[in-house]
Amino acid sequence: MVLVLDVGNTNIVLGIYKNEKLMVNWRLATDDKRTADEYGIQVMDLFTNSDFHIKDIEGVIISSVVPNIMYSLEHMILKYFKLKPIIVGPGVKTGINIKYDNPREVGADRIVNAVAAHELYKKPLIIIDFGTATTFCAVTKEANYLGGTICPGIKISSDALFERAAKLPRVELVKTPTIICRNTVSSIQAGIAYGYAGQVDYIVTKMKQEMIDLGQEEPFVVATGGLAKFIKQESKSIDEINHILTLEGLRVIYEKNR
Template sequence: MLVAVDIGNTNIKLGFLEGGRIAGTYRITTKANHTSDEYGLLLTEFLDMSGFSPDDVDDVIVASVVPKVMHSFRASIVKFLRIEPMVVGPGVKTGINIRMDDPKSMGADCLADCAGAYHVYGGPALVADFGTATTFNYVDGRGTITAGLITTGIRTAAAALWGGTAQLPEVEITRPKTILAKGTRTAMQAGLYYNFLGGIERTIRQFRDEIDEDFQVVATGGLGRVFADDTDLIDVYDPDLIFKGMAIIHQRTRAAR
């Protein structure tokens, strides 16, 4: 069994992949002060909940955008699973080229998303990840990332809204029943949701205006499902896209060794 670990700014996502299928997924809040023992305990508990033991794990692959957490989590894998994890970064085989000004600056999560989208759904594809940050990356028909866009995630924008104002409360991020809000909380929910949805649609249309070929839009992450259900500009929503991409990267890298 392969364990895929996506260490993000808000959550650490775990995926257990067995025989090409995803046997379980879990989330841990990202905290820089967690020890390797704490992460190891959580990891083994999640394995047990899925009917596995540490001895069932053949390998581990990690994609991280949080260096401070990476050290502790890698140590937990070595200590509790007795495995040195593969890390998405220089030296791994993704089957994806990067034609950007600074290829090394691309986040490991975006690279894994693009690998998953291209190898599972084909290209050209615009890959959208709705996380702490919202990213759009364009993969052409030859599997080359040629352009990208980064902006705030909706939760990040919402936190700025109530964190920077004295009288606005913290609200749940959800799809409102109507834009015709009649109270502060519902007005905030409607404003956040429809403003963000409009931004998504405008961004996709701008990519279509500037790219001289047809492409599909593949979305993943957090609230991606909510927005995917509310616009016809997103073709595919896959919550497990990054795990599929990491499994492909792991397979290609092992085959090359």
């Protein structure tokens, strides 16, 4: 079995794969102040409570966009699993040809998502990841990573409104039945839900046209991340949601580098 870790700015998502099957997945808060032992205790508890055993893990792979946490995580894996993890980055085989001006600037999570989506769909793709930031990535049928767009995430946008506008409250992220609202809370909720869906649709429309101009077929749009379902309720652009896209990409990359 293989342990995969997707380290984001807000959460660390862990999964255990047996061959191509995801057996279990968990979510921890990202905290770069935790030590290797603190993370080790947390992970051991997760294993114990789910009836999995450390000795059954034959490999570990990590994708991270948080450099400050890597010392603790790598040492946790070495100490508790007695394994050297594969770290997604330069020198790791992905099968994706990155067309960025500087390929080292592309976040590991974006590369991993591109690997998974290409493996699953084998067609031109736009991949949207609704995380702390929202990323849009364009990948051709031939596995060329063309680049994309990065926007503030939904939670960041919502929190900024609360923190910078003295009279506006923090609100729950829900879609209102109408966009003309009669109270402040609903007005903010409508602005976030409909405004963000509109942003998604506009960016996807522009990206599709640019990819078609390059000779690609109309891209398939796949979304992942915790708020993908929330936005898909109103967005007209998202074809499919895959909540384990990043974990699938880590599994594929592990197989390419084992």
